[in-house]
Amino acid sequence: xxxxxxxIFGVAFSISMICQAQNVKVDVKQSGETFDHYWSKMVGAxxxxxxxxxxxxxxxxxxxxxxxxxxxxxxxxFHDDMFPIVMEKGKPxxxxxxxxDVFDRLLDMNVKPFVELAFLPSSMAAxxxxxxxxxxxxxxxxxxxxxxxxxxxxxxxQHCVDRYGIEEVLTWYFEVWNEPNLYPLFWxxxxxxxxxxxxxxxIAVKSVDQRLKVGGPSTxxxxxxxxxxxxxxxxxxxxxxxxADDINALDxxxxxxxxxxxYCEKENLPVDFVxxxxxxxxxxxxxxxxxGRGLTRYVNSLKLDLEWLNETISKSAYPNAExxxxxxxxxxxxxxxxxxRLPAAAYIVKSNLECIGLTNSLAxxxxxxxxxxxxxxxxxFHGGFGMINYQGLVKPSxxxxxxxxxLGDQKIYKDDYLFVSKKSTDGKIVALAYNYPKEYxxxxxxxSDKREKxxxxxxxxxxxxxxxxxxxxxxxxxxxxxxxHNYWEDMGKPEPPTREQIKTMKAYANTMKMDHVKAxxxxxxxxxxxxxxxxxxxxxxxx
Numbered sequence: 001x002x003x004x005x006x007x008i009f010g011v012a013f014s015i016s017m018i019c020q021a022q023n024v025k026v027d028v029k030q031s032g033e034t035f036d037h038y039w040s041k042m043v044g045a046x047x048x049x050x051x052x053x054x055x056x057x058x059x060x061x062x063x064x065x066x067x068x069x070x071x072x073x074x075x076x077x078f079h080d081d082m083f084p085i086v087m088e089k090g091k092p093x094x095x096x097x098x099x100x101d102v103f104d105r106l107l108d109m110n111v112k113p114f115v116e117l118a119f120l121p122s123s124m125a126a127x128x129x130x131x132x133x134x135x136x137x138x139x140x141x142x143x144x145x146x147x148x149x150x151x152x153x154x155x156x157x158q159h160c161v162d163r164y165g166i167e168e169v170l171t172w173y174f175e176v177w178n179e180p181n182l183y184p185l186f187w188x189x190x191x192x193x194x195x196x197x198x199x200x201x202x203i204a205v206k207s208v209d210q211r212l213k214v215g216g217p218s219t220x221x222x223x224x225x226x227x228x229x230x231x232x233x234x235x236x237x238x239x240x241x242x243x244a245d246d247i248n249a250l251d252x253x254x255x256x257x258x259x260x261x262x263y264c265e266k267e268n269l270p271v272d273f274v275x276x277x278x279x280x281x282x283x284x285x286x287x288x289x290x291x292g293r294g295l296t297r298y299v300n301s302l303k304l305d306l307e308w309l310n311e312t313i314s315k316s317a318y319p320n321a322e323x324x325x326x327x328x329x330x331x332x333x334x335x336x337x338x339x340x341r342l343p344a345a346a347y348i349v350k351s352n353l354e355c356i357g358l359t360n361s362l363a364x365x366x367x368x369x370x371x372x373x374x375x376x377x378x379x380x381f382h383g384g385f386g387m388i389n390y391q392g393l394v395k396p397s398x399x400x401x402x403x404x405x406x407l408g409d410q411k412i413y414k415d416d417y418l419f420v421s422k423k424s425t426d427g428k429i430v431a432l433a434y435n436y437p438k439e440y441x442x443x444x445x446x447x448s449d450k451r452e453k454x455x456x457x458x459x460x461x462x463x464x465x466x467x468x469x470x471x472x473x474x475x476x477x478x479x480x481x482x483x484x485h486n487y488w489e490d491m492g493k494p495e496p497p498t499r500e501q502i503k504t505m506k507a508y509a510n511t512m513k514m515d516h517v518k519a520x521x522x523x524x525x526x527x528x529x530x531x532x533x534x535x536x537x538x539x540x541x542x543x
Contacts, residue, residue, distance in 0.1 A: 023460050023461075024413065024415065024418065024460065024461040024462070025461070025462045025464060026412060026413045026420050026461060026462070026463050026464070027412075027464050027465045028412060028420075028422060028427075028429050028463055028464065028465045028466055029465035030412055030465075031410075032408075032410025032411055032412040032421070032422045032424075033410060033411045033412075034409060034410055034411075034424070035356045035357065035409065035410070035411050035421075036356075036357075036360075036409075037068065037404070037405065037407070037409070038352075038355075038356070038359055038360060038361050038362060039352040039362055039364075039401065039404050039405075040067060040068035040069055040070065040401070040404070040405050041069070041070050041071060041360065041361035041362075041363075042069065042070065042071040042072065042073060042114050042324065042326070042361040042362075042363040043063060043067070043069040043071075043072055043073075043363055043364050043366065043367045044072070044073050044074065044326070044327055044363045044364060044365035044366040044367070044385075045060075045072055045073070045074040045366050045367060045368060045371070046074060046075065046366060046368075046370070046371035046372055046373060047074055047075045047076035047079065047133075047135065047137075047372070048074050048075070048076045048077045048079065048082050048098075048099070048102055049076060049079070049081045049082060049098075049135075050074070050370055050371070050372065051074065051102040051105070051106070052098070052101060052102065053370060055368075055370055055390070055392070056368060056370045057105055057109075058392070059367060059368045059370065059388045059392065060072065060106070060109060060111065060367065060368070061109050062388070063367045063387070063388070063398070063401070064109050064110060064111050066398075066401075066402045066405070067367075067398070067401040067402050067404075067405045068405040069111065069367070070110075070111065070112060071111065071112045071113065071114040071173070071361070071363075072106065072111050072112075072113065072114065072367070073113075073114035073115075073116055073175070073326050073327075073363055074116065075116060075118060075119065075137065075178055076118070076119060076135070076137060077099060077115065077116060077117065077118070078117070078118065078119065078120065078121050078152065078156075079119055079121070079135070079137055079138075080121060080122050080138075081135065082098045082099055083095050083097070083098055084096070084098075084099065084121055084152070084156070085121045085123055085124075085152075092123055094152070094155050094156075094159075096156070096159050096163075099156075100163065103160075103163075103164070107164070107168075112171060112172055113172060114172070114173045114175065114324075114326065114363075115172055115173065115174045115175065116175050116177070116178055116218070116326075117153055117174060117175065117176050117177065117201050118137075118176075118177045118178050119132075119137035119138050119139060119178075120137075120138040120139065120140075120141065120145065120149075121138070121152070122138060123148075124138075124141075124142065124145050124148045124149060124152070125138035125139075125140055125141070125142060125145070126140040126141060126142040126145075126188075127142070128140070129142075129188070130184055130188040132185055132186055133372070133373045133374075134372065134373075134374065134375045135372065139184065139185075139186060139187055139188045139189075140184075140188040140189065141188075141189050141193060141197070146196055146197060146200045147200075149197065149200055149201070149204075150200040150201070150203065150204045151204075153174075153200070153201050153204035153205060154204035154205075154207055154208065157169075157174070157204065157205050157207075157208040157212065158208050160172075161208055161209065166209060169209075169212065170209070170211055170212060170213075172212075172213070173213050173214075173215065173272075173273060173324065174201070174205050174212065174213065174214045174215075175214075175215055175216060175218055175273075175275050175324075175326060176197060176198045176201040176202070176214065176215070176216040176217070176218065177194065177197060177198075177216065177217075177218055178218050179218060179219060179220040179277065180194040180197075180217065180218065180219065180256075181194075181217075181219045181220055181228045181233070181255045181256050182220050182233070183232040183233045184232075190231040190232055191228075191230070191231050191232070191256060191259065192231060194217065194256075195260070195263045198216050198217065198260075198264075198269070199267060199269055201214065202214045202269050202270055203269075206270060213272040213273060213322075214270060214271075214272055215271055215272050215273035215274060215275055215321070215322075215324070216260060216271075216274075216275060217255075217256050217257065217260040217274075217275070217276070218275045218276065218277070218326060219254065219255040219256045219257065219276050219277065220255060220276075220277050220279070220332070221255070221277060221278065221279045221281060221282055221332070222252040222253060222254055222255065222276075222278055222282075222301075222305050222308075223241075223252065223253070223255060223282055224240075224241055224244075224247070224250035224251055224252045224253070224282075225237050225238050225240060225241050225284075228255045228256060235284075235285040238284040238285050238286075239286065239288070241282065241284040241293075241295070242284045242285065242286045242293050247282070247295050247297060248297060248298045248301070248442065252297070252301070252304065252305065252308070253308055254276050254278075254305070254308065254309055254312065255276070257274060257276060257309070257312060258312060258316075260274075261274070261312070261313070261316040261317065261318060262316075264317075264318070265316070265317035265318075271318040271321050272321060272322065273321055273322035273323065273324050273360070274309070274313055274318075274321050274322070274323055274324070275323075275324045275325070275326045276309070276325060276326075277325065277326065277327040277328065277332070277365075278301075278302055278305040278306070278325055278328060279327070279328060279329065279330075279331060279332045280296065280297040280298075280299075280301045280302060280330070280331075280444040281294070281295060281296050281297065281331050281332060281444070281446075282294075282295040282297070283295065296331070296443040296444055296446050297443070297444060298441055298442045298443060298444070299347065299350065299351070299436060299440075299441045299442075299443075299444055300354070300441075301444070302328075302351045302354075302355060303351075303354050303355050303358070306323070306325075306355055306358040306359055307358065309323060309359075310323070310358060322360040323358075323359040323360050323361075324359070324360055324361045324363070325359055325361060325362045325363060326361075326363050327363060327365040328362050328363060328364060328365060329344075329364060329365045329385055330344050330347055330444050330445060330446060331444075331446050332365075333383065334371065334373055334374055334383065334384055334385050335374065335377075335382060335383045335384075336383040336446055336447065337381075337383040337447055337448040338383070338445050338446050338447060338448075339383050339384060339385055339386075339395070339397070340381045340382075340383060340384070340389075340395055340484075340485045341395075341396065341445075341450060341483075341485050342396045342450070342452075342477075342478070342479055342483045342485075342486075342534045343440075343445035343450075343451050343534045344395075344396060344397045344400070344445065345396035345397055345399060345400035345434075345477060345534070345536050346400075346434045346435060346436045346534045346535070346536060347436065347444060347445060348364070348397055348400040348401065348404075349400050349403070349404060349432065349434045349536055350417075350434055350436045352404060353404075353414065353419050353432070356411070364387065364397070364401065365385050366385040366386050366387075367386060367387055367388065368386040368387075368388050368390075369382075369384035369385070369386035369388065369389045369390045370386070370390060371384060371385060371386060377390075378495075379495060380393070380488075380495065380496060380497065381485055381488060387401065391497070391502050391505075392502075392506065393484050393502070393505050393506060393509050394482075394484065394506075394509045394510060395484060395485070395509075396477060396482060396483055396484075396536075399477045399482050399512070399536070400477075400536060403432055403475070403477070403536060403538045404432070406430055406538060406540060407419070407421045407430050407432060408421035408422045408423035408424070408428070408429070408430050409421070409423065409424050410422045410423070410424055412429075413461075417433055417434050417435060417436070417457055417459075417531065418431065418432075418433045418459065418461060419431065419432045419433070420461075420463075428540075428541040428542075429463060429466070429470075429472075429539075429540075429541045430538070430539070430540045430541065431461075431463075431538075431539040431540075432536070432537070432538055432539075433459050433531060433536070433537045433539070434531070434535070434536045434537070435455075435456065435457045435531035435532065435533055435534060435535050435536075436534070437451070437454030437455045437533045437534070438454075438455050439454055439455060440454060450479075450486075451533065451534065452479050452533060452534075453533065454533035454534070455533065456530050456531060456532055456533060457530070457531040458528075458529075458530060458531070459527060459528070459529045459530070459531050459537070460527070460528045460529075461526075461527055462524060462525065462526045462527070463519070463524070463525045463526075463527075464523065464524050465523055466519040466523040466524065466525060466541075467519070467523055468519065468520070468521045468522065468523050469518050469519060469520075469521070470518065470519040470523065470525065470541055470543075471516065471517075471518050471541070471542050471543045472516065472517050472518070472519075472525065472539055472540060472541050472542065473514065473515075473516055473538075473539075473540050473542050474514065474515040474516070474517060474537065474538070474539050474540075475512045475513070475514055475537070475538040475539075475540070476512055476513035476514075476515075476535060476536075476537050476538075477512055477535060477536045477537075478513065478532050478534070478535035478536075479532065479533075479534070479535075480513075481511065481512050481513040482508075482509060482510075482511065482512050484505060484508065484509040487505065487508050487509070488505060491505075527539065
């Protein structure tokens with residue numbers, strides 16, 4: 001292949017226009033800026049009991065190997081179906097067998113638990129406790145809950161240290177509750193009661209070893225109003241949001257975070273990390289009609305939220321606290337069709353590359369559709385959060401994380417849709433390009449609109465300083481390759497698919513458009529390619 005041969009992938013696409021070429025030159029011999037693969041630090045899952053299933057474990061092992069996830073977070077560690085407390089001779093006794101089983105298997109896969117301390121065992125909840133999800137997670141504290149909870153968390157933490165060793169558990173994180181601001185969805189109590197729950201949890205964890213990491217408040221979406229300023233949610237202050245013509249012009253901020261940091265300072269409590277869930281969405285209520293309005297923010301909202309979070313923490317009494325975004329996706333709905341579709345992949349890649357250096361983790365919610373907050377779904381593709389569906393079919397979101405994981409650890413070039421990296425271990429080059437069409441930037445993709453039409457981009461760059469004949473593999477995810485939902489539709493949407501159909505679909509879902517190119521004798525490689533809407537392209541030096 002000569003040095004300036006155009007790379008032709010032969011992929012059909014429809015476009016309304018093509019953006020002007022970049023015409024970028026990158027010298028790969030330049031020193032790079034070291035960055036962290038924060039996207040591979042953590043991933044989410046539904047609840048602890050689901051981790052006892054063979055399919056869940058198989059998929060967890062797969063995403064660890066292919067996407068590099070180091071931690072997994074899930075709900076319901078202390079739910080009744082994990083039997084953390086059993087009655088023996090009329091007395092409550094702690095029982096860690098189910099939790100041990102989950103943790104043992106995870107650690108054998110080189111995955112650590114990001115421990116979410118929630119929800120309440122029935123024996124600690126109010127007698128008529130409200131519940132959430134079909135599996136009825138208890139969310140209402142009783143008068144003696146906080147004392148009992150302290151003892152449970154302390155005993156659990158001590159057990160973990162005894163079983164796995166302090167050096168191992170020092171690498172874990174203990175997060176207190178899940179989205180307690182969503183009254184009474186996940187917490188049937190006040191803000192002050194949650195703060196007391198955090199206090200007792202933090203004291204309990206630190207009583208085992210002061211070096212163990214604890215944090216919160218694990219609150220939900222950013223908001224542009226004061227509905228969470230009081231002790232419980234006040235939807236009457238959402239009128240301005242409901243009426244706004246341009247929600248992206250509003251001043252969005254994290255929920256409870258400032259109050260949480262001030263409370264912990266006042267009570268002299270530790271905050272090793274701050275956690276929150278920056279979904280690019282909101283749901284405002286009109287106080288006059290009682291009707292709701294779903295809101296979807298623009299594509300840069302994640303970066304803005306993280307900048308606000310960094311500034312807020314830097315001004316607090318805990319400027320060195322880590323930031324862990326323990327849930328994130330295109331939306332917080334487990335029935336959003338976009339979770340199964342191609343645009344989600346471009347959003348994942350764009351968002352993660354643009355937020356390098358702003359957070360310690362951004363946990364995709366979730367790695368699997370073996371997820372039952374709303375119970376089981378009748379369709380194999382139902383808009384579930386997972387990057388892998390129940391039958392083991394990988395979605396475009398899976399490929400986005402698999403490709404991100406292959407990047408090097410040194411950035412040598414970045415623009416709006418091209419990222420070039422180098423591996424410090426062997427100097428090999430890995431580039432990732434993507435097309436998030438300009439006309440869709442005002443709102444993160446959601447719903448069933450495929451968005452296959454849109455602006456294409458011109459990928460035009462040259463790598464210099466390579467070894468003569470350096471061999472590159474080029475892998476393309478687009479509407480015709482690796483896009484399993486479209487393929488399933490073309491098959492007639494079999495429901496349920498036969499075993500043979502599942503095998504055929506698995507093969508398709510894992511097959512990208514591939515090409516191989518080489519640098520010329522002067523160590524120059526030129527790439528000139530149209531990026532179709534929502535496509536993601538991995539360009540990797542292999543020898």
